[in-house]
Amino acid sequence: VAAAGSANADPVEDELIVNGETEIVTKTAAPAHMENIDEVMSGWLFRENDTRDMQRDDFDNPGMLAVEAAMETWDEVEGTAGKACSDCHGTLDDDQMVGIRAVYPKWNENAGEVWTLEMAINSCRTEQMGAEAWGYTGTEMTNMSALMSYASRGVPVNVAIDGPAQPTWEQGKELYYTRTGQLELSCANCHEDNYGNMIRADHLSQGQINAFPAYRLKNAKLNSVHDRFKGCVRDTRAETYSPGSPEFVALELYVASRGNGLSVEGPSVRN
């Protein structure tokens, strides 16, 4: 239940159709597991006109440079096995990667734990290619994650929260509602109780991650999900968790599930 707030800060009524062809669901009925919100909304609806416009056309979206860089990496042989991503997953035109972003984080049976997309990619690098793992929030990884989002753009987010993933999901939910730091604020305090309101100059969204990685005008780079989590936790004057930590993996699964039904939207543009 969002606080009423002042009318001028509410999300806009607008539609996102990228390049005039890919329809993005930015607002839809909340998934059944949500207790306090009826309608889920992309952060895109909370941004200013210019920022929203940059995401309508790939020529104006600075995040697309990362996608282009990753398209080259896709075909580059690296590591002791002498392989490139394309050797196992086909050319990008084969569409083998379509829909993958939308179901991550996901239970990995062999590892016996929930994996983020970054963990799956690094497993291919170290186990399949004999190459070095990429830094969890480093440029190469974030670029590749942008390519995976691009390949799934428009596909509805649909992460599984039951079965073997359920305990991790519960852990993420617990973290979402825990009030951390000296300001004693939880994710829910800002993104569930107050979306649509202003916290100083910032227009609070629902804190959805369907649009990641996100190109932020503020730091002029593409930002990964765990970097964003880290920043938000830090802003409660708390000791953060590290990107790639079990806590952030669990939180990512939970937050992703709050966006089930929204389209994969990355790479997005935010302020």
Added chain:
Amino acid sequence: MKRAISAAIAATILAAPAIAETVAPGDVAYDEAGAVAASLSGMPGNAEEGAKVFGSKSIGNCVSCHEVTALADVPFPGNVGPSLDGVADRWSEGEIRGIVANAKNTYDGTIMPSFYKVEGFIRPGDAYTGKGIALDKIEPLLTAQQIEDLVAFLVTLKE
């Protein structure tokens, strides 16, 4: 730089007698409604200083959540909390002191942070660095005198 630091230390030493009267965060006497009758610093507040604490991002940053018409020149007030216009018609001085020091005694579970409290936090950090802090190093978000300055400012907000 060095000179500024020793000046700051000197100022602290000179101010020592007043600090001795200060009520420590753990010793504040809240009544059952969350009000605090006596000054936390043992001194009166300064309304002008209080307005600065209220509007400055690096001090109280109250404007991140509250609008006040009297401070219309401070840009981008937030609206997570109510407008504080006329707050002195709604609450007594002691009640306002209690709300600013620890609003959770007045409003159960409120989003408003507790500005004069040093215990009971989950994963407290060293300011906004994202790093942890030793529990005995935690300072309250505002000093006793800054809270008195805020109280002096807020009691002027009548409609």
